[in-house]
Amino acid sequence: xxxxxxxxxxxxxxxxxxxxxxxxxxxxxxxxxxxxxxxxxxxxxxxxxxxxxxxxxxxxxxxxxxxxxxxxxxxxxxxxxxxxxxxxxxxxxxxxxxxxxxxxxxxxxxxxxxxxxxxxxxxxxxxxxxxxxxxxxxxxxxxxxxxxxxxxxxxxxxxxxxxxxxxxxxxxxxxxxxxxxxxxxxxxxxxxxxxxxxxxxxxxxxxxxxxxxxxxxxxxxxxxxxxxxxxxxxxxxxxxxxxxxxxxxxxxxxxxxxxxxxxxxxxxxxx
Amino acid sequence: xxxxxxxxxxxxxxxxxxxxxxxxxxxxxxxxxxxxxxxxxxxxxxxxxxxxxxxxxxxxxxxxxxxxxxxxxxxxxxxxxxxxxxxxxxxxxxxxxxxxxxxxxxxxxxxxxxxxxxxxxxxxxxxxxxxxxxxxxxxxxxxxxxxxxxxxxxxxxxxxxxxxxxxxxxxxxxxxxxxxxxxxxxxxxxxxxxxxxxxxxxxxxxxxxxxxxxxxxxxxxxxxxxxxxxxxxxxxxxxxxxxxxxxxxxxxxxxxxxxxxxxxxxxxxxxxxxxxxxxxxxxxxxxxxxxxxxxxxxxxxxxxxxxxxxxxxxxxxxxxxxxxxxxxxxxxxxxxxxxxxxxxxxxxxxxxxxxxxxxxxxxxxxxxxxxxxxxxxxxxxxxxxxxxxxxxxxxxxxxxxxxxxxxxxxxxxxxxxxxxxxxxxxxxxxxxxxxxxxxxxxxxxxxxxxxxxxxxxxxxxxxxxxxxxxxxxxxxxxxxxxxxxxxxxxxxxxxxxxxxxxxxxxxxxxxxxxxxxxxxxxxxxxxxxxxxxxxxxxxxxxxxxxxxxxxxxxxxxx
Numbered sequence: 001x002x003x004x005x006x007x008x009x010x011x012x013x014x015x016x017x018x019x020x021x022x023x024x025x026x027x028x029x030x031x032x033x034x035x036x037x038x039x040x041x042x043x044x045x046x047x048x049x050x051x052x053x054x055x056x057x058x059x060x061x062x063x064x065x066x067x068x069x070x071x072x073x074x075x076x077x078x079x080x081x082x083x084x085x086x087x088x089x090x091x092x093x094x095x096x097x098x099x100x101x102x103x104x105x106x107x108x109x110x111x112x113x114x115x116x117x118x119x120x121x122x123x124x125x126x127x128x129x130x131x132x133x134x135x136x137x138x139x140x141x142x143x144x145x146x147x148x149x150x151x152x153x154x155x156x157x158x159x160x161x162x163x164x165x166x167x168x169x170x171x172x173x174x175x176x177x178x179x180x181x182x183x184x185x186x187x188x189x190x191x192x193x194x195x196x197x198x199x200x201x202x203x204x205x206x207x208x209x210x211x212x213x214x215x216x217x218x219x220x221x222x223x224x225x226x227x228x229x230x231x232x233x234x235x236x237x238x239x240x241x242x243x244x245x246x247x248x249x250x251x252x253x254x255x256x257x258x259x260x261x262x263x264x265x266x267x268x269x270x271x
Numbered sequence: 272x273x274x275x276x277x278x279x280x281x282x283x284x285x286x287x288x289x290x291x292x293x294x295x296x297x298x299x300x301x302x303x304x305x306x307x308x309x310x311x312x313x314x315x316x317x318x319x320x321x322x323x324x325x326x327x328x329x330x331x332x333x334x335x336x337x338x339x340x341x342x343x344x345x346x347x348x349x350x351x352x353x354x355x356x357x358x359x360x361x362x363x364x365x366x367x368x369x370x371x372x373x374x375x376x377x378x379x380x381x382x383x384x385x386x387x388x389x390x391x392x393x394x395x396x397x398x399x400x401x402x403x404x405x406x407x408x409x410x411x412x413x414x415x416x417x418x419x420x421x422x423x424x425x426x427x428x429x430x431x432x433x434x435x436x437x438x439x440x441x442x443x444x445x446x447x448x449x450x451x452x453x454x455x456x457x458x459x460x461x462x463x464x465x466x467x468x469x470x471x472x473x474x475x476x477x478x479x480x481x482x483x484x485x486x487x488x489x490x491x492x493x494x495x496x497x498x499x500x501x502x503x504x505x506x507x508x509x510x511x512x513x514x515x516x517x518x519x520x521x522x523x524x525x526x527x528x529x530x531x532x533x534x535x536x537x538x539x540x541x542x543x544x545x546x547x548x549x550x551x552x553x554x555x556x557x558x559x560x561x562x563x564x565x566x567x568x569x570x571x572x573x574x575x576x577x578x579x580x581x582x583x584x585x586x587x588x589x590x591x592x593x594x595x596x597x598x599x600x601x602x603x604x605x606x607x608x609x610x611x612x613x614x615x616x617x618x619x620x621x622x623x624x625x626x627x628x629x630x631x632x633x634x635x636x637x638x639x640x641x642x643x644x645x646x647x648x649x650x651x652x653x654x655x656x657x658x659x660x661x662x663x664x665x666x667x668x669x670x671x672x673x674x675x676x677x678x679x680x681x682x683x684x685x686x687x688x689x690x691x692x693x694x695x696x697x698x699x700x701x702x703x704x705x706x707x708x709x710x711x712x713x714x715x716x717x718x719x720x721x722x723x724x725x726x727x728x729x730x731x732x733x734x735x736x737x738x739x740x741x742x743x744x745x746x747x748x749x750x751x752x753x754x755x756x757x758x759x760x761x762x763x764x765x766x767x768x769x770x771x772x773x774x775x776x777x778x779x780x781x782x783x784x785x786x787x788x789x790x791x792x793x794x795x796x797x798x799x800x801x802x803x804x805x806x807x808x809x810x811x812x813x814x815x816x817x818x819x820x821x822x823x824x825x826x827x828x829x
Contacts (some may be wrong), residue, residue, distance in 0.1 A: 082398070097389065125646045
C-alpha cells in the first residue's frame, strides 16, 4: 500500500503496532500508520471495525493498549495531557451538556484548554455568528436541533486552534448548506497545515474531502492511499464500490435480490 | 449559580493552595466545579425526575428543591425522638432513619448528577490531568453531600440544642459525620454490586427501578409505621432490651452520642474503615466500569439475550390482542401500546410509582381486614359496602395514571408512522390503546378485587362487581373522549403544563368518586344494581363505538 504526502517530513501522528482487545474480542490488530502534517485522512470502515477505538486512543480516552502512539513525537501513554493540548476532538452523537448555553459550554471548553478569555471570548462569538447561531448564544442547548449541537461541538473542537483535528461523523444532522461550510472549512484548515483525521460512513464526502483514505476492517488496515491510487488498485469506481468490495461478506446485489424476492413468495400480497 | 451553590463553591475552593500542591490545576479545577454546580442547578432532582410535566427551562433552582426536600425529611426524622423510652433508643432510631434516607436520596441523585457518562466524551479528551479530574469529582460529591446532609440534620440540631445541651449537639454532629461516611460506603458498595451483576448498559435502567422502589418504600413506610404499633407501646420500647442491636451501625452512632466515648471509637473505626475500603477497592473498579457507560457503537450490543422471553411474551400478548380487539388497526394500536408501556423507561418511571402507591394501599387495607379487625370484632371492609366499592373504584387509579402518560414520549417524533399509514381514522388505534392500557393496568387488579369480593361476601357480590367494573370501563372510555384523544407516544414529554394536568387529575378523581358514591346508594338493592349493570353496559358500548369513530381532526397534536 502506498502513502501519499510529504514523507520527508516527520509524521504528526505515528502509530506502530497498535493492538487493543476487549476481553476475547480483538478490536485493533497491529495497526501501523504514519500521518503527515496537512493531510486529510479519511478513516473509514464498517460498524465495529475499530474506528471509534482508534479515535478514543488518539484522544487519550483509552490508555491501556499495546503498541506505541506518538503525536508530534510525544508518547500518548506517557504524557496524555500534552497530546490532548494538540488535538481538537469533535465526538459523534452530539454529546454536550445541554443545560448550558453555547457560550457557557464554549467558555468551559476554552477554560479547560487554558485559553486567555480575552482571546477566546471574541473568537467563540465570531465562530457562533459565522455558523448562524448568533441569536442562540444565550439559549440553553436542550432546545437545539442535532445540527445546531453539532455546530457548537465543531467550534469547541477547533476553538483552541489545534494542530490536529479529529472529526467523528462531523456532518451528521447538518443541513446541506452547513455541510458545504464544513467541507470548505476542512480543506481550508488542511491548507493552513492542520492535520485532519476524518471518521465517517459517508463515502461520497470522504471521497471528496480526503487526500488519503485509510480503510479498516476487523481491526486491520485493508487499504491505505489516495482515492486515485485506490481506484487504480481496485479497478475504477466510486469509493462506495471499493469499500463494499473490501468489506462486504455477501454480494450486496444478491441481498437486494432477496429483498425484492420477499414480495414474490407471498404471491404479490403488496398493493 | 445560586447563592447557596456559590457559598459551597467558595468553601470548596478555600484550600486551593493545597489542591495545587496535590498536583491539580487550580483554574481548571475551579472551572469544572463551577460548571458542574451550575448544571446541578438546572437539572431536576430525584423527585422532579419522575414528574414529566416540568418545563425544562424552569428547572433552574433544582438545588433549592433538593435542599428543601432534605429539610422536610430531616423534620420527619424527628419522629424518632417520640419513639422509645430512653435517649439511646431515640438516637438509634434517628440514625437508622438518617442512614436509610441519606443513602436512598444519594443513590438516586448520584446517577443524574454525579455520574454523567458524557464526561468521558466531553471532559476526558481535554488537556486536564487525572488529579484535577479526581479532585473535581470528589469536591463535587462533597458539595452535593453537604447540600443534602446539612438541611437533613438541621431540624435535629435545633431540637437537640433546645431539649439537650451544646455538648450533645457536638457529639451528635460528630456521629452524623461518621454516619454520612458510612452511607457513602453503602452507596458505593451497592453501585458496585449492581454493576457487577449487570452490564453498564442496563445500569441506568436498574437505577431507575431503584428510584421507583425507593419512592414506594418511603410511601409505604410512612403509611405503615404509625399504624403498625400503638403509640403507647412505642413509647415504652427501648433498644437496650435487644442485645443484637449492638451489632448494628445506628446503635454505635447513637451510643457515641449518649454513652461512653469508646463507642465513638468504634464508630470512627468502622466509618474510616469503610471509607478506606471505598478508596482502596471500590472506587477504582467503579471508575473503570463507569468509563464504559458512555461507550457507544464500540460496546458490542448483546444480541442474543432476551429473544427467548420476548418471543414467548409476544405470544400471549398476541392471543390477548386476538380476544380483545377487532380489526388489524385496533390490534396494531393494542400491541404497540402494550409493548411500549412495558418497555419504555420514561413511561415506567412516571407510572410505576403510582402502581406502588396503590399496591401499598391495597396491602394495608387487606392487612387491616384480615389480621386486625378480626381481633377487635369490627366488621371493616369485609362487612361494609364502602370498603369493597372503595377497592373497586380505586383499582382504576393506575390506569388513570397510565392514560395520563401514555401519549408523552421523548421519541414522540417516531409517531409519524401513525400519520403516514393509510388509516382513514385514528379511532381504532385509540381504542386499541385504551384496551391495552385497561388490560395491562386494570385487569390484574380487577381479578384481585373480584377474588377478595368472593372471599368476603360470596356469589351475591357478582352484580355489584359487574356494575363496578362496567362503570370503570365507562369512566375510562369517557376520560379518553374528554381528555385523551392523543395517540400513544406521540407528544413531547414536556409540553403539557403542570397545573393543568394536576387539575385534570383532580377532576378525574371527582368523576370517579361520583360514580362510586352513586353505586354506594344502590348497592343494597340487587334489582336496581342489575338494571344499572345493563344501563352501564349499554353506555360502555356506545362510548366505545364513539371512540372507534374518532377522526383525524379530533386527535390532539399538541
